[in-house]
Amino acid sequence: MARVEYTEPSSIEEVLGVLDQQGDDAKILAGGQSLLVLLRDGLIHPRVLVGLQGVPGLDQITANGELHVGAMATHTAVQTHPDVRARWALLAQAEAAVSAPQIRNRGTLVGNVAHAFPTADPPAALIALGAQVRLRSSVGERTLPIEEFFVGFMQTALEPTELVTEVLIPAQPAGALGAYLKYAMRPLDFSIVGVGARVVLAADGTCSEARIGLNGAGPIPARAHRAEAALWGRRLASDSDAIDTAAEAAASDSEPVGDIDGSAEYKRKMVRVFVRRALQQALAGAPAG
Ligand SMILES: Cc1cc2nc3c(=O)[nH]c(=O)nc-3n(C[C@H](O)[C@H](O)[C@H](O)COP(=O)(O)OP(=O)(O)OC[C@H]3O[C@@H](n4cnc5c(N)ncnc54)[C@H](O)[C@@H]3O)c2cc1C
Structure with a gap:
């Protein structure tokens, strides 16, 4: 590993001063669980690591x-x-x-x-x-x-x-329902697909708000806008069509990358399966907030 300087400022202002001086040559070090892997594998070459451990209050x-x-x-x-x-x-x-x-x-x-x-x-x-x-x-x-x-x-x-x-x-609306589901090959693996789903039902049972986040459905964590829109105004407890339509929209909008865990097509299918399951779990009464 190339030689790297380490500095541990004692205030946010000092951290920002180092970043101003070093720009791209500096990297913030928090828990090190990802940064040290990149350093070890030679994927990044910072000159300075800026440890946050010495800044009081950041763990609040x-x-x-x-x-x-x-x-x-x-x-x-x-x-x-x-x-x-x-x-x-x-x-x-x-x-x-x-x-x-x-x-x-x-x-x-x-x-x-x-x-x-x-x-x-x-x-x-x-x-x-x-x-x-x-x-x-x-x-x-x-x-x-x-x-x-x-x-x-x-x-x-x-x-x-x-x-x-x-x-x-933000504070979650009263009665918000939600679930996070992770699909991975082995328990400690990163997800192949991960789905966060949150729905809010109005007094008459119709969906007044829906938000769906996806991991593994493309190069960045994404929001499934069309899937959310398929749920609004629908009585989800008795409307499995709305849930199927949302799951299908999330899958067809996703752009997963095929790799050792599965082809892009397989992962797209898993997006559909896990969006449906996350919504069903939320609607079964799992609280989001
Ligand atoms: C074996 C292993 C398995 C893992 N499995 C999973 C998993 O299943 N699911 C999962 O979600 N994660 C997993 N992780 C990643 C883990 O969640 C890391 O904790 C997380 O990604 C990075 O947090 P950290 O505090 O260690 O950040 P660091 O490693 O210290 O930093 C990560 C990056 O963020 C930057 N950074 C950190 N803090 C700041 C800040 N405040 N401002 C600006 N930039 C900042 C750093 O410069 C660096 O580029 C795994 C990691 C390992 C090593």
């Missing part, structure tokens, strides 16, 4: 109306947080689906999002929950809907001088 998770997950909050901390389990259960499910406890104890939710791996678990759930990503640089702050944060295969809207400070998730 606060739930006051909306949920704020700080840049150093681990998957385990999110998955086991009582407010997350009670009010953003869909996220807790996706966090529980991330690999093994060792990875979840070190890896962070924000690092997972910043890494933008197309088959990572949390992004589909975050899309379904309407999450946003907060970015900060020395000149200001901006907040993006999570689906706009992902721009290409392992590429994000993050500028080299920006830090992701937190992921924000």
